[in-house]
Amino acid sequence: xxxxxxxxxxxxxxxxxxxxxxxxxxxxxxxxxxxxxxxxxxxxxxxxxxxxxxxxxxxxxxxxxxxxxxxxxxxxxxxxxxxxxxxxxxxxxxxxxxxxxxxxxxxxxxxxxxxxxxxxxxxxxxxxxxxxxxxxxxxxxxxxxxxxxxxxxxxxxxxxxxxxxxxxxxxxxxxxxxxxxxxxxxxxxxxxxxxxxxxxxxxxxxxxxxxxxxxxxxxxxxxxxxxxxxxxxxxxxxxxxxxxxxxxxxxxxxxxxxxxxxxxxxxxxxxxxxxxxxxxxxxxxxxxxxxxxxxxxxxxxxxxxxxxxxxxxxxxxxxxxxx
Amino acid sequence: xxxxxxxxxxxxxxxxxxxxxxxxxxxxxxxxxxxxxxxxxxxxxxxxxxxxxxxxxxxxxxxxxxxxxxxxxxxxxxxxxxxxxxxxxxxxxxxxxxxxxxxxxxxxxxxxxxxxxxxxxxxxxxxxxxxxxxxxxxxxxxxxxxxxxxxxxxxxxxxxxxxxxxxxxxxxxxxxxxxxxxxxxxxxxxxxxxxxxxxxxxxxxxxxxxxxxxxxxxxxxxxxxxxxxxxxxxxxxxxxxxxxxxxxxxxxxxxxxxxxxxxxxxxxxxxxxxxxxxxxxxxxxxxxxxxxxxxxxxxxxxxxxxxxxxxxxxxxxxxxxxxxxxx
Numbered sequence: 001x002x003x004x005x006x007x008x009x010x011x012x013x014x015x016x017x018x019x020x021x022x023x024x025x026x027x028x029x030x031x032x033x034x035x036x037x038x039x040x041x042x043x044x045x046x047x048x049x050x051x052x053x054x055x056x057x058x059x060x061x062x063x064x065x066x067x068x069x070x071x072x073x074x075x076x077x078x079x080x081x082x083x084x085x086x087x088x089x090x091x092x093x094x095x096x097x098x099x100x101x102x103x104x105x106x107x108x109x110x111x112x113x114x115x116x117x118x119x120x121x122x123x124x125x126x127x128x129x130x131x132x133x134x135x136x137x138x139x140x141x142x143x144x145x146x147x148x149x150x151x152x153x154x155x156x157x158x159x160x161x162x163x164x165x166x167x168x169x170x171x172x173x174x175x176x177x178x179x180x181x182x183x184x185x186x187x188x189x190x191x192x193x194x195x196x197x198x199x200x201x202x203x204x205x206x207x208x209x210x211x212x213x214x215x216x217x218x219x220x221x222x223x224x225x226x227x228x229x230x231x232x233x234x235x236x237x238x239x240x241x242x243x244x245x246x247x248x249x250x251x252x253x254x255x256x257x258x259x260x261x262x263x264x265x266x267x268x269x270x271x272x273x274x275x276x277x278x279x280x281x282x283x284x285x286x287x288x289x290x291x292x293x294x295x296x297x298x299x300x301x302x303x304x305x306x307x308x309x310x311x312x313x314x315x316x317x318x319x320x321x322x323x
Numbered sequence: 324x325x326x327x328x329x330x331x332x333x334x335x336x337x338x339x340x341x342x343x344x345x346x347x348x349x350x351x352x353x354x355x356x357x358x359x360x361x362x363x364x365x366x367x368x369x370x371x372x373x374x375x376x377x378x379x380x381x382x383x384x385x386x387x388x389x390x391x392x393x394x395x396x397x398x399x400x401x402x403x404x405x406x407x408x409x410x411x412x413x414x415x416x417x418x419x420x421x422x423x424x425x426x427x428x429x430x431x432x433x434x435x436x437x438x439x440x441x442x443x444x445x446x447x448x449x450x451x452x453x454x455x456x457x458x459x460x461x462x463x464x465x466x467x468x469x470x471x472x473x474x475x476x477x478x479x480x481x482x483x484x485x486x487x488x489x490x491x492x493x494x495x496x497x498x499x500x501x502x503x504x505x506x507x508x509x510x511x512x513x514x515x516x517x518x519x520x521x522x523x524x525x526x527x528x529x530x531x532x533x534x535x536x537x538x539x540x541x542x543x544x545x546x547x548x549x550x551x552x553x554x555x556x557x558x559x560x561x562x563x564x565x566x567x568x569x570x571x572x573x574x575x576x577x578x579x580x581x582x583x584x585x586x587x588x589x590x591x592x593x594x595x596x597x598x599x600x601x602x603x604x605x606x607x608x609x610x611x612x613x614x615x616x617x618x619x620x621x622x623x624x625x626x627x628x629x630x631x632x633x634x635x636x637x638x639x640x641x642x643x644x645x646x647x648x649x650x
Contacts, residue, residue, distance in 0.1 A: 041507035041508070041509060042478070154597065157596060184372055184534060185575060186574055186593050188580070189590070189592075211507060213582035214581050216582075217582050217586070218581075241582060242583075251509070255509045255512050256508050256582045257538060257541055258579060258582055259583075263540060263560075264541055265541065266516050267541060269512040270509035273477075
């Protein structure tokens with residue numbers, strides 16, 4: 001069963017220019033114990049999607065349609081009190097900036113004990129759990145480190161502490177929003193490795209958001225590619241990265257300079273800009289930047305099966321089959 | 324032929340205010356860096372946060388004072404120049420800052436932003452409207468952009484405005500601090516292609532500061548790798564990528580996740596955390612994190628020694644080809 005199952009989710013923001021349709025008919029799922037990556041560029045709706053899942057949306061946001069099923073319950077129908085009970089216990093988050101995640105005036109130990117306020121444990125037991133968690137994420141000398149303040153840790157360590165705290169309640173779903181973007185390359189690799197190990201141990205589902213294709217390739221089991229508020233392709237990381245079915249996915253992979261082995265002076269790009277989400281064009285959302293645009297693209301393509309478990313929203317797939 | 328920019332043993336020292344229990348002291352953010360930037364070529368400086376790469380760039384641009392060493396630009400010593408003496412040089416050496424939107428004043432239109440260098444340099448005879456059109460065309464933005472304000476443009480467009488502003492006075496040396504940080508991959512390529520095109524057209528020398536090795540590989544001629552304020556390796560880009568000598572370079576190259584789930588990665592795992600430059604390790608400063616460290620590394624400072632296409636600072640350089648080792 002899927003831990004998280006999103007069906008037909010649409011979210012808009014009211015703006016002075018009209019409704020900005022940030023998410024349109026988004027469906028995706030995180031199977032139990034799997035790591036699912038969401039990849040997409042700025043403006044693709046990654047952040048809106050996360051805020052809709054944990055129901056911490058901007059005041060001008062409005063859910064138009066859809067369901068967010070978490071272990072079978074529709075989160076969009078829960079009361080605020082029920083949501084509050086879920087956040088931090090069943091669903092926890094790791095944010096982008098490790099420098100701003102912690103309270104600067106409390107010791108790390110105090111913060112790690114405070115977040116266990118729901119547990120019926122003695123202070124000494126809570127402290128012991130905190131110490132074990134720090135050791136688990138590879139912080140040397142955890143007992144002494146508990147008495148230190150966040151500024152005494154490096155960025156990489158703070159992000160590991162944030163991961164330790166997020167996993168302390170043994171959540172069923174961990175949402176990680178670009179957790180390595182603010183870190184240097186050598187630390188990024190280390191965080192990915194840790195996350196993978198911990199996920200194995202705790203067995204939770206992970207929704208991992210990143211715009212870094214290399215990180216997704218290395219960490220995730222499955223990937224969801226988003227463009228301008230829609231899901232354009234989903235599938236196993238291997239299938240999607242080796243044989244992208246959607247022209248956007250293909251273009252995105254080609255643009256990554258990590259993919260280009262021979263030194264080149266002219267790097268590939270995707271010409272054009274993302275469409276205006278207030279005045280949406282009709283038809284395929286990627287059409288005006290697509291190399292393979294043709295007559296059929298005037299109609300919006302449905303998600304079609306492109307291979308074993310791999311789906312993409314492109315007319316070319318269905319046309320190939322009928323041809 | 325001497326290089327356009329010759330940096331020799333440069334030290335940038337900052338005073339540190341002591342805390343309650345420590346006395347005031349100083350810290351060398353850049354500690355004895357030497358390198359040459361040739362006319363019309365691109366030099367990449369790579370390193371992690373806190374390695375001193377931005378401080379070095381700012382010292383060249385005259386925004387920090389170098390405490391020791393020498394920075395020669397076309398044979399002229401820049402170290403110790405007072406602001407008044409530096410100002411004419413700002414026509415030739417320009418800096419492009421990291422944060423594209425934050426480095427543009429929100430209250431100035433794009434036209435004012437890109438023609439501000441003429442006003443600052445007192446070039447009143449210029450037709451600013453014509454200059455604005457020329458500069459916008461150069462960076463591939465439509466002329467209507469002149470009337471826009473920074474909040475009305477995207478991050479990628481703001482970078483282009485940053486380039487237009489930097490190139491307004493036709494400089495010879497452009498210092499670009501993380502020109503692609505925070506950009507999406509599709510736009511990153513556009514930005515780098517723009518810099519490459521302008522370099523070909525204008526004969527610019529570019530010093531590019533970045534932590535993104537994929538960027539460095541494609542657009543630079545030479546590269547220097549910094550760790551704790553020092554160069555640990557430097558050389559022709561292709562030579563450094565083909566056969567990295569210093570273990571830190573090796574680790575950086577290995578820590579570059581590839582967009583291929585089946586990529587066989589040869590990981591060089593670093594131990595621990597980067598040390599603070601307030602407490603530099605003894606001997607080789609990298610030995611606390613180096614997976615190949617030997618007893619000698621903890622005591623003896625390695626010399627700067629030449630290798631094929633470059634030079635490095637390691638007692639036990641890799642000396643082999645990564646491609647051969649991976650197979």
